[in-house]
Amino acid sequence: MDPDLLTSMREGVPMKLTGIPQRQQQENDAIPKIAPKWLKYDRQVLVFDAFFIEPVVEDPNENFRSRKCRINYFLDDDSIHIFEPKIENSGIPQGIFLKRHKLPFPDDQSKYYTWRDLNIGVNFNVYQRVFRIVDCDEFTRRFYSNEGQPLNATEGYPADLFSHTRAMINFK
Secondary structure (H helix, E strand, O other): OOHHHHHHHHHOOHHHOOOOOOOOOOOOOOOOOOOOHHHHOOOOEEEEEEEEEEEOOOOOOOOEEEEEEEEEEEOOOOEEEEEEOOOOOOOOOOEEEEEEEOOEOOOOOOOEOOHHHOOOOOEEEEOOEEEEEEEEOHHHHHHHHHHOOOOOOOOOOOOOHHHHHHHHHHHO
16 A cells, blocks of 8 residues: 555645646636626715706896706716706706717717816816816725816805795795
């Protein structure tokens, strides 16, 4: 009896002493070494507060109206969704402004906006409508600091005569 042969049989690799090369340990291909973008950023959304200015031609009391919007940037597929929160008795159609999809640059349709293009204090052109980004949520701030790209300081919304007038009417 060969003690080396018995030891190798106990270890479960009897091919070690037979001269046949030992099999390589199979790698698990089901779990990738580097997580793909859609898996790494699943359900992670950057939220920005913005506004755009709309001209008012029918009202002699005001020349423009600033409309507040929320921009959602989905990290898993680089898509953008813009909606305007509904304001009671505003008389303006509100709701979804831009359905979720990848947004191309206005001057180059082959390039799309990424999270690096969005920052506080930046004018954001969406199909010839210019949004001004003024704030973001806490998750967005942490994400940008983790990526090493600092965000600008928070800005305020411009004064809007319409919201002041509505507040006075509701106060009465």
